[in-house]
Amino acid sequence: MEVDMLKKVPVHEQDPAARARNFEEVCEGYTKEEAMAEASRCLGCKKPLCVSGCPVSIHIPEFISAAKQGNFEEAARILAESSSLPAVCGRVCPQEKQCESKCIRGIKGEAVSIGKLERFVADWAREHHVDLSKTEPANGKKVAVVGAGPAGLTCAGDLAKKGYDVTIFEALHEPGGVLVYGIPEFRLPKDKVVAEEVENVKKLGVKIETDTIIGKTVTIDELKEKEGFQAFFIGSGAGLPMFMGIPGETASGVFSANEFLTRNNLMKAFREDYDTPIHSGKKVVVVGGGNVAMDAARTALRLGSEVHVVYRRSEKELPARAEEVHHAKEEGIQFDLLRNPVEILTDDKGWVKGIRVIKMELGEPDASGRRKPVPVEGSEYEIECDTVIMSLGTTPNPLIGNTTKGLELNKKKCIVADEEKGQTSREGIFAGGDAVTGAATVILAMGAGKAAARGIDEYLSGK
Amino acid sequence: MFEILKKRKLADKIWLMDIEARRIAEKCLPGEFLIVKIDQEGERIPLTVCDYDREKGTVTIVFQEVGASTYRMADLKEGDFFMDVVGPLGNASDLTKLDPEKLKNMSILYVAGGVGTAPVYPQIKWLKEHGVIADAVEGAKNKDLVIMEDEMRAVLGDHLYMMTDDGSYGHKGMVTEGIKDLVQNQGKHYDICVAIGPMIMMKFVCLLTKELNIPTVVSMNPIMVDGTGMCGACRIHVGDEVKFACVDGPEFDGHLVNFDEAMSRSRMYKTEEGRAFLKIQEGNSHHGGCGECGGDR
Numbered sequence: 057m058e059v060d061m062l063k064k065v066p067v068h069e070q071d072p073a074a075r076a077r078n079f080e081e082v083c084e085g086y087t088k089e090e091a092m093a094e095a096s097r098c099l100g101c102k103k104p105l106c107v108s109g110c111p112v113s114i115h116i117p118e119f120i121s122a123a124k125q126g127n128f129e130e131a132a133r134i135l136a137e138s139s140s141l142p143a144v145c146g147r148v149c150p151q152e153k154q155c156e157s158k159c160i161r162g163i164k165g166e167a168v169s170i171g172k173l174e175r176f177v178a179d180w181a182r183e184h185h186v187d188l189s190k191t192e193p194a195n196g197k198k199v200a201v202v203g204a205g206p207a208g209l210t211c212a213g214d215l216a217k218k219g220y221d222v223t224i225f226e227a228l229h230e231p232g233g234v235l236v237y238g239i240p241e242f243r244l245p246k247d248k249v250v251a252e253e254v255e256n257v258k259k260l261g262v263k264i265e266t267d268t269i270i271g272k273t274v275t276i277d278e279l280k281e282k283e284g285f286q287a288f289f290i291g292s293g294a295g296l297p298m299f300m301g302i303p304g305e306t307a308s309g310v311f312s313a314n315e316f317l318t319r320n321n322l323m324k325a326f327r328e329d330y331d332t333p334i335h336s337g338k339k340v341v342v343v344g345g346g347n348v349a350m351d352a353a354r355t356a357l358r359l360g361s362e363v364h365v366v367y368r369r370s371e372k373e374l375p376a377r378a379e380e381v382h383h384a385k386e387e388g389i390q391f392d393l394l395r396n397p398v399e400i401l402t403d404d405k406g407w408v409k410g411i412r413v414i415k416m417e418l419g420e421p422d423a424s425g426r427r428k429p430v431p432v433e434g435s436e437y438e439i440e441c442d443t444v445i446m447s448l449g450t451t452p453n454p455l456i457g458n459t460t461k462g463l464e465l466n467k468k469k470c471i472v473a474d475e476e477k478g479q480t481s482r483e484g485i486f487a488g489g490d491a492v493t494g495a496a497t498v499i500l501a502m503g504a505g506k507a508a509a510r511g512i513d514e515y516l517s518g519k
Numbered sequence: 520m521f522e523i524l525k526k527r528k529l530a531d532k533i534w535l536m537d538i539e540a541r542r543i544a545e546k547c548l549p550g551e552f553l554i555v556k557i558d559q560e561g562e563r564i565p566l567t568v569c570d571y572d573r574e575k576g577t578v579t580i581v582f583q584e585v586g587a588s589t590y591r592m593a594d595l596k597e598g599d600f601f602m603d604v605v606g607p608l609g610n611a612s613d614l615t616k617l618d619p620e621k622l623k624n625m626s627i628l629y630v631a632g633g634v635g636t637a638p639v640y641p642q643i644k645w646l647k648e649h650g651v652i653a654d655a656v657e658g659a660k661n662k663d664l665v666i667m668e669d670e671m672r673a674v675l676g677d678h679l680y681m682m683t684d685d686g687s688y689g690h691k692g693m694v695t696e697g698i699k700d701l702v703q704n705q706g707k708h709y710d711i712c713v714a715i716g717p718m719i720m721m722k723f724v725c726l727l728t729k730e731l732n733i734p735t736v737v738s739m740n741p742i743m744v745d746g747t748g749m750c751g752a753c754r755i756h757v758g759d760e761v762k763f764a765c766v767d768g769p770e771f772d773g774h775l776v777n778f779d780e781a782m783s784r785s786r787m788y789k790t791e792e793g794r795a796f797l798k799i800q801e802g803n804s805h806h807g808g809c810g811e812c813g814g815d816r
Contacts, residue, residue: 227605227745227747228745229556229563229602229603229605237745237749266603267603267604267605268542268605269605269606269608269747272546272606272607272608273542273543273546273605273606273607274542274546295745295747295748295749296748296749296751297749297750297751299751299754299761301761305761306754306755306756306761306777306780306784307780307783308783308784308786308787309787311751311752312750312751312752314749314750314751315744315750315751315752318744318745318749318750319744319750323562323563323744324560329560330560331560331561331562331586331587331588331591332562332563332744333562333788335787335788405783406779406780406783406784407783453747453748453749454766455747455748455766
């Protein structure tokens with residue numbers, strides 16, 4: 057296969073018109089030949105900058121080198137040393153801002169497609185049933201992990217590899233956290249990828265108790281006193297949706313992106329054989345510009361709606377990954393940029409009939425370094441719609457903080473934990489992921505889970 | 520998996536079940552709720568705790584067949600399992616947090632409407648265990664829809680004021696008539712009223728108790744998905760504030776709740792649910808054309 061060293065080997069994607077009407081995965085991934093060809097673009101740098109861009113420090117040149125030679129089993133082993141969820145990360149990491157942003161190939165041409173290679177290797181290993189469950193002998197020490205999302209699964213996996221007896225407690229009926237309730241099927245297949253990655257963590261000996269809400273069903277202190285757990289990791293995420301506080305937000309037909317996506321992804325409302333209903337009207341307005349907003353918009357589109365994204369800044373400031381915005385546009389999502397909602401309009405039955413927005417312009421840079429949007433006086437107008445999805449970010453769930461004595465929280469209700477090892481204000485309790493940082497990415501949560509696993513190991517082995 | 524140890528029909532389309540769920544049974548208190556899910560395809564159904572047995576490790580739920588999942592739940596038998604039962608969720612009734620001495624001197628009126636009688640039961644039972652016999656007005660559409668009278672009677676004796684809309688049992692009229700009779704004709708004084716039932720009933724009880732100057736607590740049962748604060752589907756206006764019934768409630772000051780909005784929101788999925796329900800009842804024989812379900816669109 058011929059390779060243009062300046063360009064990524066293109067990856068197959070479902071045709072935009074077709075995929076706008078189904079929930080199958082958008083990106084179809086590399087073939088073996090394509091993966092080997094793309095791997096041959098890696099320069100194998102002695103001082104690999106890409107690794108420094110990876111929150112879990114995957115040995116990138118090494119795994120790509122193995123892939124180049126077609127030794128995918130070895131490549132998978134190298135990935136497994138650093139990541140418990142490579143098939144997930146290869147799909148949802150913002151590589152363009154992390155590893156790939158540091159790639160030397162990227163100076164003159166396009167960076168090596170590290171993410172797509174990671175995905176290929178992880179998928180290959182799964183399809184070829186490669187056993188990666190190497191663990192040290194059991195040491196009999198019990199660790200409880202709160203939340204079976206990316207942070208919790210990573211922390212649990214790392215500790216199990218070291219011989220700890222780990223139980224994850226999950227509030228929902230299925231493990232995966234944001235990977236199952238938040239990210240849609242067309243970006244991250246649930247049965248094929250997420251369930252399999254969870255299965256791999258279980259193969260390491262990790263037990264998962266679903267339907268258990270720490271702070272309600274049982275508290276951390278009870279687990280410690282009555283059930284013999286010696287250390288804890290809290291990775292409960294940032295699950296509470298934010299709203300704007302504008303009139304009409306409690307009207308029928310207004311949803312948080314969390315509700316809309318949870319109905320569709322976790323409860324599988326898009327499938328005929330599931331009971332949970334979902335409402336996606338004729339014309340849907342999604343408010344917000346992050347990855348979650350893109351997910352909600354593209355889900356509504358697939359449910360048959362005309363979809364507009366309303367965002368208060370310009371395209372350049374959209375926080376969503378460039379790839380997601382590109383895909384959304386290809387599929388026919390319309391972007392009403394530099395607009396901010398001021399009111400949701402309702403009919404006499406309490407249903408949404410439109411949204412009143414004001415035009416914005418960009419002023420001076422604000423604390424985030426982005427230019428601050430300023431309303432243009434007298435520019436308000438109405439957009440007709442029958443569904444509004446609010447995607448403005450999330451905040452941590454206060455349940456655990458409120459029911460665990462001595463656990464320090466900051467002003468935003470995030471758990472205070474040190475970055476290096478996840479240590480909280482209470483001995484033996486560690487935390488990481490969105491519960492600590494507020495809403496961030498899957499890979500940062502995994503990085504925090506990893507760091508905390510090291511912290512817990514030091515804490516318990518020093519005992 | 521959570522085993523159904525007991526199943527009992529309370530009235531047409533209304534069922535009671537005892538489910539084995541040890542961790543929840545150990546913890547739950549009156550006022551809190553659970554979420555049950557029948558199987559992989561089932562919806563998450565929030566149901567207020569109706570009783571619990573800490574020794575046996577069981578919790579009791581009462582539900583009415585209203586949608587696809589509850590319709591299928593009615594088919595479960597003793598010995599069958601729910602795939603998921605999670606809880607306790609929400610906050611326990613404020614009365615359970617009061618100083619017991621203060622509680623003993625309180626005069627409390629319960630108003631229970633229809634299936635709402637079930638979540639009232641653990642509250643009056645708990646109060647009796649703490650030395651308080653409340654008064655209760657229990658209302659139903661007609662005699663056949665009266666539920667849990669024996670249980671209520673066992674706790675309250677003649678403090679139970681039974682009524683039906685059509686007069687086929689007990690006093691005739693709406694529960695508000697019962698409240699008026701107790702307060703205005705019998706001269707009873709209440710420190711607090713707790714009303715649990717259909718939203719329309721709670722709305723009218725609150726309009727009356729406001730006039731009568733009785734502080735009133737209601738238990739809201741809006742649409743929910745996760746029940747832990749994540750989806751925000753259950754948000755309601757309480758005064759000027761937006762609250763999540765799942766984590767801030769489910770009990771609120773009834774005089775501040777915006778019932779009209781809550782009722783409108785609770786009808787949000789009517790069309791979608793109707794469609795799913797018809798599919799179960801009629802299977803593949805239903806191809807739209809009924810004008811209701813949109814199956815032909």
